[in-house]
Amino acid sequence: MANQVQKLAYVDAKLGVSLPGQQTTRTLFDTNTATVGQTYFEFFKNFAGKTALETNLTTNKLDSAESMVIKSIFLNTENTAAIYADHCLLNIYVGNQNVIKDFDISFNSEPIGLSFDRLHSGVASDRRVEIRLLTDIVIPPQVNFYATLQLSNTGLVAGQKLLCEFRGYGKLFSAGNSF
Numbered sequence: 001m002a003n004q005v006q007k008l009a010y011v012d013a014k015l016g017v018s019l020p021g022q023q024t025t026r027t028l029f030d031t032n033t034a035t036v037g038q039t040y041f042e043f044f045k046n047f048a049g050k051t052a053l054e055t056n057l058t059t060n061k062l063d064s065a066e067s068m069v070i071k072s073i074f075l076n077t078e079n080t081a082a083i084y085a086d087h088c089l090l091n092i093y094v095g096n097q098n099v100i101k102d103f104d105i106s107f108n109s110e111p112i113g114l115s116f117d118r119l120h121s122g123v124a125s126d127r128r129v130e131i132r133l134l135t136d137i138v139i140p141p142q143v144n145f146y147a148t149l150q151l152s153n154t155g156l157v158a159g160q161k162l163l164c165e166f167r168g169y170g171k172l173f174s175a176g177n178s179f
Helices: 004-014
Strands: 021-033 040-043 067-077 088-094 097-104 128-139 145-151 161-173
Touching (some): 021 040, 067 088, 088 128, 097 128, 145 161
Antiparallel strands (some): 021 161, 040 145, 067 161, 088 097, 088 145
16 A cells, blocks of 8 residues: 555656655645625635635646645634534535545544544534544645535524635745755
8 A cells, every 4th residue: 555655656657747855744624704694615716815724725726846645634713613513514525526525523522422533533513523533535736626615504603704724745846956
């Protein structure tokens, strides 16, 4: 079985990415601000008007010399209400493929409290959820990606913020000795 470094190198080689890169841990995050009663959210699609504290991207593609392996998905809301306690469906798209389809994250939060990864307690919070993945998801260079979250409750309060964060291993552009 290939580890995350080998998997990322394999995908990059298949796509013809031969530029040198700096190996690093990587975090991609995006925040949405809810309107009254909103239950459907799209992350990593619209970056207009967002500050550096709300997103660390300007487009939903990585640079031509960058790539990433998603190891965990983190969702957070600033509200203390138990929005993840009801059934919520998470979808992640890379390119034209739905790599995570209708994943119910509610089982990893309070009060249901069954942690998927068994590395932390699911009952720690009903507004923060982290899902560690058993299968690595690769975001290749220059390929669109985004996530959607469908809540089953009646919606959120206007102005409430939701954060979606991908955490994992990545490769950044490194000029090496070429400059």
